[in-house]
Amino acid sequence: MQFHHHGYVSGDPRVQPAAGTGIDRPAELPDTVDVLIVGTGPAGMIAAAQLSQFPGITTRIIERREGRLVIGQADGIQARSVETFQAFGFAGRITEEAYRITEMAFWKPDPAAPSNIVRTARPIDDPTGISEFPHLIVNQARVLDYFAEVMANSPTRMTPDYGWELVGLDLTDDAEHPVHARVVRIADGGSAATGGGEERTIRARYLLGADGARSRVREAIGCTLDGTQANHAWGVMDVLAVTDFPDIRTKCAIQSEAGSILLIPREGGHLFRMYVDLGEVREGHEAAVRATTIEQIIVKANEILHPYTLDVKDVAWHSVYEVGHRITERFDDVPPEQRDRRTPRVFIAGDACHTHSAKAGQGMNVSMQDGWNIAWKLGHVLEGRAPASLLATYNAERRVIAQDLIDFDREWSNLMAARPEELADPTELEDFYVRTAEFPAGFLTRYAPSLIVADTRHQEIATGFPIGRRFRSAPVVRVCDGNPVHLGHHARADGRWRIYVFAPADRAPLERLAGWLADDPASPLAATPPGLDRDHWFDVKVVHPQPHTEIDLPAEPAVFLPRSGPFQLIDYEKVYAADPRDDIFAARGIHRDGAIVVVRPDQYVSAVLPLDATDELAAFFAPLTGAPVD
Amino acid sequence: MQFHHHGYVSGDPRVQPAAGTGIDRPAELPDTVDVLIVGTGPAGMIAAAQLSQFPGITTRIIERREGRLVIGQADGIQARSVETFQAFGFAGRITEEAYRITEMAFWKPDPAAPSNIVRTARPIDDPTGISEFPHLIVNQARVLDYFAEVMANSPTRMTPDYGWELVGLDLTDDAEHPVHARVVRIADGGSAATGGGEERTIRARYLLGADGARSRVREAIGCTLDGTQANHAWGVMDVLAVTDFPDIRTKCAIQSEAGSILLIPREGGHLFRMYVDLGEVREGHEAAVRATTIEQIIVKANEILHPYTLDVKDVAWHSVYEVGHRITERFDDVPPEQRDRRTPRVFIAGDACHTHSAKAGQGMNVSMQDGWNIAWKLGHVLEGRAPASLLATYNAERRVIAQDLIDFDREWSNLMAARPEELADPTELEDFYVRTAEFPAGFLTRYAPSLIVADTRHQEIATGFPIGRRFRSAPVVRVCDGNPVHLGHHARADGRWRIYVFAPADRAPLERLAGWLADDPASPLAATPPGLDRDHWFDVKVVHPQPHTEIDLPAEPAVFLPRSGPFQLIDYEKVYAADPRDDIFAARGIHRDGAIVVVRPDQYVSAVLPLDATDELAAFFAPLTGAPVD
C-alpha cells in the first residue's frame, strides 16, 4: 500500500484524501452528472467503485431499495473475482471472513442400497493452481459493503443514492448530457408504481443500467432477454442446522433417488446454503412452484439426504430461485446498423444482460467483470485519455463472454439436474467439474483483438501472458527493500495502463527502451498532459532476471524511478527482480531477450512486444492517446 | 472467523453482538469499576482490548490526551507482536499497511576513503524462519487504532475515556473496591496542574498503571525506575525526502566517521525514520541536547551519509528521544515481605516499569506483552475462573523479561554507538544482530514453572512446544472442509485455555482421553459453570496424524465437536489433520503416541503431557479452577 507521498497521513491509509468532485460532493442527487448508474448490485457497485477513483468525474449510483442489501442472493466468489478485489484493496479482508472452497464432494445413491446416498468422489477445487487466490463463498451483501467502503474512501467520497427508482429514460439531442433519466424518490418497501415522490430528470453524459434481470434500462434501449430453455426452479435456503451429514462443511453435489441438492457451506463456520431442485417450471405452473414453502423445502432436503437427517434450527433466508438461461442481443444502445455512425451512450451490465442458474455460481462474478470493463472505459473517455470509440469495445467484449457462460451453465445445470441413471458415465458430473475448472474460476475470458487488444504476433516471447487473457501474477522480489511480493498485486484499480518491462541480462536494450519511453514524443507517456505526474496515466515497471542484490537501484533508468506528488518523491516500488525460488521468467515463459507486456486497467493483457518494438508500442497507443505515429 | 451461530449476522462479522456490561454502557466514567486502566499506550490498549472480551467485567481506560495518538513514538513491530495481533483479529490488515523488514543493511566507512560510507553486509532479518509472521514497521498510532477497533467491536463496546488525568491513588480498606483513583477532567493540551475540572474518585477493584515512563501509578505504589547507565540521546525524525542513498527503503545501521544513524523505512513507501546519534547526555547538559533543532539533525544526517545526500522535503515528526536503560523493582503494589500475606491490587506495565533505547525496537512490543499478561489474569480472577493468587504471577513473569531485555538492549546500543575502530571485530555488529535474532523478534521469553506453567518432565514428547515459551503454530488441515490452515491462528484472544490433543494413530487412548475430558468430574471442563457452553472456558482441539480424508468426522468423540449457542450447533473447527506437505508431528517433534499440549490464553505453553496423564492434567488445573484432585 502506498501513501504519505503528499505528506503524512495519520489514521487509516485506506482513506484517500478527498479531491475533485469529492471536495464538495452534494448530498442530494444533482441535476446533471457525467455518469448515472442504476442499481447497486455487483455490476453497478464495481462500476461505481472504479469511477470513484477518477476525481474529475461526477458519478452517481441510484438504487430503488432504501439501504444496503441485507441478506440472500448470490454467494459464490471465483478466484478471478478475489483477484479483482485485490485491485480494489479488500481481497485480504474478505478472504478472512469468507468460506474457502478447497474440495468438492459428490454424493450418489449407494449401489448396494439405492435409497441411501454415499460419497463417490472428492476432487480438489483448483487442481491446476490457476490462481494464487482462493475460491470463496460469502454473502453478496458483504461484497457490496466492501465496494461501498472503497467508494466512500475514494477521492470522490461516493455513496449510493438509495431510495431512487429509475422510471424511464430518453436519449435526447442535448449535446453535453444526452441521456435524460426520469427518477422518482420512493419510500421504503414501495415503488414508483405504488406511489413515490415527484418525478425528476437527471441529465447524464452516460448511463449504465445495472438494474438486474428485470432491467428497465434494457427495455428503454429496445433489448430483450432471450432464451431457448424453460426456467428451472430451486428452493434456496440459508440455514443453521444440526445434522449428521458428514460433509456439511464441504461444497457438495448430491444426487439421490429423491432429487438433487447443491450444498454450499457459508462463511462463519455454521451457516450453509442448500439449493434443492424443484424441477422445470412448465408454463402455467409458475405460481404453484413459487408458492413452495420453507417447510416443503426442508422436507425435500431430508428426503434427498437419506439416511442422514437435517434438523433446521434457524432460517436466515429462503427463496424460490427460478431462472432460465437468457441473454440480450446487445449490451448498449447502438443497434448493429448504427455502429459505424455513433458511439454508445447507454450500457447495460450484469443480470440486465444475461441470467443463468445459481449452479455454476457465475451471476455475481460475471456481472462484476461487466461493470469493471465498462467503468474504466467511461473514465478514460470522460477524462480525454481515449476516444469515444473505446466504448464500443464493451459490447463487443462482454457479449461473447456472456454467451460462452450461458452455454457452459446449460451443460452444467443439465448434468446436475440429471438423475444418475440418465448419465452416460457415472463419473460424468465430476469429470466435467474437474475438466472445466478454469471456466467457473473465471479465467477463460479471452478478448479478441481490438483497439485495446493487440494481435498475437509476438506471443512466443511471453507465453505465460496470453494476449486478451487476464495478467496472471507471479512472485518477484522488490529491489528497494528485498520484499518477496506478487507482481500483479501491486496493480490497483486506479485506471492506469501498466507496462511491464521484463529485462534481459544485457542492459543496452533496456536502457534504449527506457530512454525512448521517457523522452520520445511517440512514447505513450508523452501523451500525459502537462501538470500531471509522468506516472499518472501509465504505471511502468521493470523486472530484472538477476537476484535483487545484484541490482544497483540508483543506476536504474529514470522511467522506472518516477517522481510524483508535491515533493516529487521517488517511487521505489517499480523495480523488481526475479525471485530465485520461483523465477517469473521461467514460470511465465519469458524470453531471455526480454519482453514488454502491456496490461489494461482491468488486468487483461493487451500486448506482448520485444524490447525494440517501440514503433509497435507507439502504434498500439496512438489511436487511444491521439499521439503521432510515424 | 466464526460467527452466525447465534443466528444470521448481516454486516461486518468483526462486530460482535453487545453483551453484559456492553448493553447499557454509560458514556460517562462510572464511580465504580472492576478494572481501571490508566494510559492508552500499547500496554494499556492491549489490556483494555483483552478485558473488553469479558462481558461481565466493567473496565474503563482513561487517558490524559484529548483523543487518539496522531503521530510519532515507536514503530517497530516484532513478529511476536504480529502473532499477538492475529489473536486480536487484525494481523492481516496491519500487515497490509505496514513496512516489512526482510533484510538489514550495514554501512561502514570505506577503508579506501574513510569519509565515504559503503555497504558491508546485508543479512536477512529472520534467517531461522522463527515465525510465519513478518517483522513490521508501522506507526504506534495505527496499532492503537486497531486495538480501539477491537474494543469498540467487542461485546462490551469499550471506548477509551480521553481527557482524564489520574492525579493520585489510594489503596483503602474498602472491601469490594479498595483502589481509589483520583482523576481530573482536563482540557485539550492542558493538564491537571495547569487547571483541570473538579477532582473525582473512581473506585476500582484493580488498577493497571500503563501510564508511561513518568508513571504516577508507579510513584503511588512506591517504586522507582532505576538504571546504572547515563541517558543516550537520539535525534529522531520521520521525513519525506529525496536522496541518492541506495538503501533508503531498507533498514540500515550506518556507522560513519561523522557518527551513526539507524534508518527505518516506514509504511506507505515514502516516509522513513532516522535516529541520528546525539551521544551520551552528561549531567547538566540535558537542556542543550533537548534543544537540538530539526535543521541540526538534518545537517548531521547529511554528514553521516556522505557521499550521499538527503534533501528533506517534509518533516512529519521529530523529537529528541533521550532514554536510559531503567527498570523498577516490582510490577505491582506488593512489597516482597508481604507476598505471602496478600495479592496485588495495583499493577504497572510497559514504560512505567522499564525503559530502553529505540535501537532494539522493543518498547511497544514488550509493553504489549506486559499488558496482555496481566489482562487475561484479571479477567479470570474477576470471573471466578481462578484464585486471586494468579495475579502474583504477573510480577514474577514479566519482571524477569524486562531485565533480560534491558541487558540485551544495553549491549546492542553500545555496539551501535561504538565507532568502527572501537569494535574488536569489524563484523561484530552484524554478527550480534544475526546471532540474537530470536531475541528482538520477541521469542526468547520463557516463563518459569508456576501456578500456570508446569514442569518439563514430559517435554520430550513434544520437543517443538517448549514449556513456558509461546506456542509456535504450524500448518494443519481442517478436517470438515479440507482447508489448509495454521493451527495457532484459530486461537483468539478470548480468554480461553487451549488444550491441543495430538492424537496417536491408535484410537483407543484418544477415546479414553476424550471420554475423561467430557465426563470425568476431575476434568478441567467440569469446572465450567452450568449454563455456560462446555467450550466457554476451554477450547479443546484434536490433531490427527492421518491425512484429513481418512478422518470420519461424525465418528469423532463429542468433546471435539462441542455444541454451543442458543441452537446448540456443532462447532466443526476443532478437528484437524496433519498436512502431508508439512507434517506438524515431524515439525514440532511430537511423539507418535500423541501428546496433550496445554496453552495459556496469552499463547504460552503451560504443559506437555502424555495422553494417559489425566491425573496430572487434573492436578495442573485443580488449583486454578478449584476442582477436586484425588
Ligand SMILES: Cc1cc2nc3c(=O)[nH]c(=O)nc-3n(C[C@H](O)[C@H](O)[C@H](O)COP(=O)(O)OP(=O)(O)OC[C@H]3O[C@@H](n4cnc5c(N)ncnc54)[C@H](O)[C@@H]3O)c2cc1C
Ligand atoms: C432475489 C434474488 C435471489 C438470487 N439468488 C441467487 C442465488 O441464490 N445464487 C446466485 O448465484 N445468484 C442469485 N441471484 C442472482 C445474483 O444475485 C445476480 O446474478 C447478481 O446480483 C447480478 O448482479 P447485478 O448487479 O447485475 O444485478 P442485481 O444484483 O440484481 O442488482 C440490481 C439492482 O438494481 C436495483 N434496481 C432494479 N431496478 C431498478 C430501478 N428501476 N431503479 C433503481 N434501482 C433498480 C435493484 O434493487 C438491485 O439492487 C439472485 C438474485 C435475486 C434478485
Ligand SMILES: Cc1cc2nc3c(=O)[nH]c(=O)nc-3n(C[C@H](O)[C@H](O)[C@H](O)COP(=O)(O)OP(=O)(O)OC[C@H]3O[C@@H](n4cnc5c(N)ncnc54)[C@H](O)[C@@H]3O)c2cc1C
Ligand atoms: C514522545 C515519545 C517518543 C517516543 N519515541 C520512540 C521511538 O522513537 N522509538 C521507540 O521504540 N519508542 C519510542 N517511544 C517509546 C514507546 O512509545 C514506548 O516504549 C511505548 O509506547 C510504551 O508503551 P506504554 O503503553 O507503556 O506507554 P506510553 O505509550 O508512553 O503510554 C502512556 C500513556 O499514558 C498517558 N498518561 C500518562 N500519565 C497519565 C495520567 N496521569 N493520567 C492519564 N493518562 C496518563 C500518556 O498520555 C500516554 O498516552 C517514545 C515514547 C514517547 C512518549
